[in-house]
Amino acid sequence: MRIIIVGCGKVGRTIAEQLSEENHDIAVIDPNGVAIHDVTNNFDVMGVVGNGASYNVQMEAGIENADILVAVTGSDELNLLCCLIAKKAGDCSTIARVRNPMYNKEINFIKEELGLSMTINPEFAAATEISRVLRFPSAIKIDTFAKGKVELLEFIINEDSMLHDISVADVTKKVKSDVLICAVKRGDEVVIPNGSFMLKENDVVSIVASPLNSGSFFRQIGVQTHQVHNAMIVGGGTIAYYLSEILLAMGIDVTIIEKDRERCEQLSELLPNAVIINGDATNQDILIEEGIEHCESFVSLTGIDEGNIFLSLFARNRSKAKIVTKINRISFDDIIHTFNLGSLICPKFITAEYIVRYVRAMQNTIGSNVETLYRIADSDAEALEFKIRENTPLVGIPLEELSLKDHLLIACVSRNRKIIIPNGKTQIAVGDTVIVVTTQKGLQDIKDILKK
Known part of the structure; x- marks a missing residue:
């Protein structure tokens, strides 16, 4: 497919990398020539230096023949404008990153009125x-x-x-x-x-x-299953705001530690039921004073990966809290995992999952559709959800009689609200939702699980 990506920041670069690996025809647009040079040197993509909201720049990138335009610049308004122009110039599918909490409450209206195929909010998803x-x-x-x-x-x-x-x-x-x-x-x-x-x-x-x-x-197996009762969040950015709203609605007490006083005042107005602390969490005395030793969960959401790592390490050593660490720049490698940082959250990878899922759904044949896609095991495997339609070649055949590809497992079948953990005698039916787990990348249709 022909895909244009506007914006070569962390998110745009990750999307370009993952879609180019799936052999799509990719063009990237960014006013920063250095960013374009970096992406085109590392991945098999075409680069255009310029403003993605410009009709001429989009034409240079090939909007007339594009299937999808993805706008992920740092500005919500610019992303929406890019998509609006793309709809007029190329009549393609459009995806916009929209992050502002103000827009999040009216996103369905924006999506419908601007004809967007999809909107993505990485911070809300995280x-x-x-x-x-x-x-x-x-x-x-x-x-x-x-x-x-x-x-x-x-x-x-x-x-x-x-x-x-x-x-x-x-x-x-x-x-x-x-x-x-x-x-x-x-x-x-x-x-x-x-x-x-x-x-x-x-x-x-x-x-x-x-x-x-x-x-x-x-x-x-002797593992606790109840939700935490309180959460200490370091960093008062957009993710912290969205997370606090969700946790407070779940009945979880929230404490946010943020070093910017003006942001603390904003959060106090937005989240009247949360405890907002103005302080530098890199000072361990503040964390101890605010009760880190007794908190049930600790979430490090500052804008600096290294800072989040050290904060989580300190929390692990001083408490029994469930630890969540946001990582955006540092790759998920063996060194990171030796630190035992709890749950690792990377907004750019979450966003890329959404985009790849949508692209594969557009490519589907008549047999099935990729409804959901998740990267698991540090992105070394995929879990995909397919909706089974008429004419699917797998329907009505016991799984033990199917010639499935190696390193692949049919993990679950959902049928009429009933969850089936399948065995060799299980048969797939039209209307089922089938979940497949595999280390093979790039499945687009349920028939792709079969050996050719």
Whole structure:
């Protein structure tokens, strides 16, 4: 597909990288020539230096033949204008990043009136993801499918866990819950396990289950399942605002520590039920004074990755809190994971997931559609949700008779509000929602799970 990306910041660069890996024809627009040079040198994309809201610049980038324009500059208004011009100049699908909380309350009106195909708010999406793990603190990541009826949870096997040194097949015998272990990350390796695969301490395990069954599973393996009662948030930016709104609505007490006095005053007006502290959280005395040793969750959301890492390390050493760390610039590598920073949140990757999901949905054939896509196991695997339509070649055939690709698992089937953890006799039907977990990238249609 022909895709134009306006804006080469952290988000735009990540989207360009991931879409170019999927062999799309990409053009990027940015007024910063250095940013364009960096992106075009590192990825197979075309670059145009200029204002993305300019008709002539969009024409130079090929808007007349474009399928999608994605506007992710730092300005909401500029993004909306870019999309409006693209609709007139190229009649393509348009996606705009809209971050301002003021617009968030009226986003449906904006989307409808401007004819946008999609709007993305990375900060709100990040806040939503953080709120999920604070609701279920034993998990380090929670993704939802089938409109919330199915969850995919990642967690780490601790050294004293009953799951250490037993096979996947034995888990189902010991734990009487309808869950499926669908992926295991061990060091640099990600495995789609079979029944004989032996689980070990420090493995990052992904399971698929209904919310009820996932709760039962964690209780049986001796892990807490109740949501936290309070949260200490460092950094008072947009993510902190969105997160605080969600947590307060969940009945969770919120304390925000922010060093900018003017921003503290704004937050006090916006969040009257939260405790706002004007102070520098890099001063450990402030964290201790505000009760870090007794807090149940700690979320570091400053604009500096290194600062977030050190804050989370301090919180880990001084409390038993559920820890969430925002990382935006530093790559997810082995060094980061050795720090044990709890749940890692990266808004640019969340945004890229939304874009890739939409692009794959546009490419679908008559058989099925990518409804949801998540990158799991540090983006080394994908979990995809397909809606099964008429003429799908898999319908009515027992799964054991299908020739599935390697390193791939049909993890769950949702049918008429019923969640099915499939076995070899299970058959897929029209109207089902099917969840597939795989280390193979680029699946666009349910038929792509079959060997050719």
